[in-house]
Amino acid sequence: MKIGDLARATGTRVETIRYYEAEGLLPPPARNAANYRIYEQEHLDRLSFVRRSRALGFSLDQVRTLLRLADDPRASCAEVDAITARHIAEIDRKLADLRALRGELARRLEHCDGPTIADCQILRALSPDGAEA
Incomplete structure (x- = not known):
């Protein structure tokens, strides 16, 4: 999906998605032949996690740590x-x-x-x- 689709699916502004990418909260998406960012289910899931964490008041640093921890299910x-x-x-x-x-x-x-x-x-x-x- 393109960034606009991801934005609509998660209720997130495009600028916010780009900011989260720059902050390392979302992995960089692949690009298609026209150089558009192409987002996968992984991006949607991760962005949903970030949005829910932010809605609960966690700071970006806390969200970053929670994401790192979530990436290691055995921890x-x-x-x-x-x-x-x-x-x-x-x-x-x-x-x-x-x-x-x-x-x-x-x-x-x-x-x-x-x-x-x-x-x-x-x-x-x-x-x-x-x-x-």
Whole structure:
């Protein structure tokens, strides 16, 4: 299949496919007589793996490692477990940061009862000296 076909089959932009190739996440495809890239089922499977991994929030470096590990079916899955555990810890950290951010915004909104912009606690908090507000 040509790159447009692969893009449609996986819901991936052509530019993204080329980027993944340049990053070594996809093997270089063969080219036909007209010099078009020709993708095989292997490319579709690998790109689907990359897309699913990215949708789960894994970084490109993590995806690269997961692909390397997936290429050796006899290898221990301990490294996959470790990568996943680190990723979960990072998600937990981000969730804690988001909860704190939400709490701060909710407090600002709760105390924003001024009738005019001059009295707005939210805008005051966003101003350069808003840290003290």
